[in-house]
Amino acid sequence: MTAAALAAALLAAACAREAPKAAPLRPVLTERVGVAAAAAAPTYAGEVRSRVEQALAFRIAGKISERLVDAGATVRAGQVLARLDPVDAALAADAAEAQRRLADADLRRFRELREKNFVSQAALDSRETTLKASAAQAELARNQSAYTVLRADQDGVVGQVLAEVGQVVAAGQPVFRVARLDVPEVAIAIPEGRLPEVRQAKQAEVTLWADAARSYPAKLREVAAVADPATRTYAARVALLEADAAVALGMSASVRFSAGTAAERLTIPQAALFQKDGKPAVWLVGDDATVALRAVEVARYTDGRVELAGGLARGERIVVAGVHKLAAGERIRVAERGAGTAVADLAAAK
Structure with missing residues (x-):
């Protein structure tokens, strides 16, 4: 075989071979900052309450003989809500009043005896002190007799009934819980x-x-x-x-x-963060689908996301998954978060 024939054979064999296929681009999950990753103000679950909620109780101990309101009732200031059995309090008031009258009569006798110089001034002073103490005790007993009636201190609604008729309650034990409506x-x-x-x-x-x-x-x-x-x-x-x-x-x-300074910051998924020289960075996707590292400033970490204090602008596209498998300048196939083919593309890339 001549040299010309050998060259022709080699050329024909080379033409017969298929051209090598280009390596497929890696599908990478991305997200636009400020579109899918905009900061959202958190919502807090709560319960409607009244600023002023009072636990009403009797000022003395006793047995509840009457309850005049139920839970949910609207009450006015001064309205009677419940009563205690008044017998014991009335007897105590009568006994204290009897002691006061006895001390008053005793004092009058000692004044007459003092005028005749039959008793000393010290004895008279003692009887005057006894009368003052008895009068104070009688006044206290009358007040306690009035404490058998429980009244509302202000307008409101009965939120809870904590005691029932026939129950013996201690002084200060809550009987009703009343809340203001305004x-x-x-x-x-x-x-x-x-x-x-x-x-x-x-x-x-x-x-x-x-x-x-x-x-x-x-x-x-x-x-x-x-x-x-x-x-x-x-x-x-x-x-x-x-x-x-x-x-x-x-x-x-x-x-x-309302959105304050912290809530207006852009947020990104924590999975988008990449460490470069010990500092946070993200892979920024350019218009030509190539990636480049961009340093960012982290404000704080939240549940699954990171609030940024700087480094990115609203609308820029970043890589949010597989950040440790990329290299600077690498060309990727963009898979948008939420797209139906994103999961399948990523699975095929693995």
Whole structure:
């Protein structure tokens, strides 16, 4: 075979071979900052309560003989709610009054005897002191006799009935719990990680579970100084500024605070963070589908997400999964979070 024939054979063999296929691009899950990762103000579940809730009790011990209101009843200031058996208190008042009268008569006799110089001035002073003590005791017994009637101190609604007719109660033992209706608020629990931003919030919005389409303006009124030892949350009260008849005590409610400085920060999934030289960074996806590291500044970590203080702008696309398998300048196939093919593409890439 001549050289020309050998060259022709080699050329024909080379042409017969197939051109090598390009390596498929790696599908990577991405997300646009500020679209799917925009910060959302958290919602706190709570219960509608009254700012003023009183536990009413008798000031003396006794047996309840009459209960005049039930739970849910609307009461007025001064209205009689319950009575104790008055017999013992009346007998004590009568006995104290009898002692006062005896001391008064005794004092008059000693004054006559003193005028005749039959008794000393010290003996007369003693009888005067006895009369004052007896009068005070009689007045105290009369007051205690009046304490057998329990009255409402203010307008409100009876939230709970804690004792029944026939029950013997001690002095100060709660019998009713009465709440005012004109100062409703929502009791919530704030996680310790959210406490700073809640304190900075100027306004809040309350939504009732019974009517989610309507919201009520509100504001944070108070926050407990110490966290609950079991839940590690801070009890807080949010006052309703424009409540109406639809707001009833005990209703379930949701509270959302207005966006403050911390809530306006962009957030990204924690899985999107990549460490470069010990500092946080993310893989930024360019217009040509290549990735490049971008340093970011982390404000704080939340449940599954990270709040950023800087480094990214709203609308930029970042990689949110598989960040440790990428290299700078690598070209990828973008898989949008939430797309139906994203999971299948990622599974095939593995």
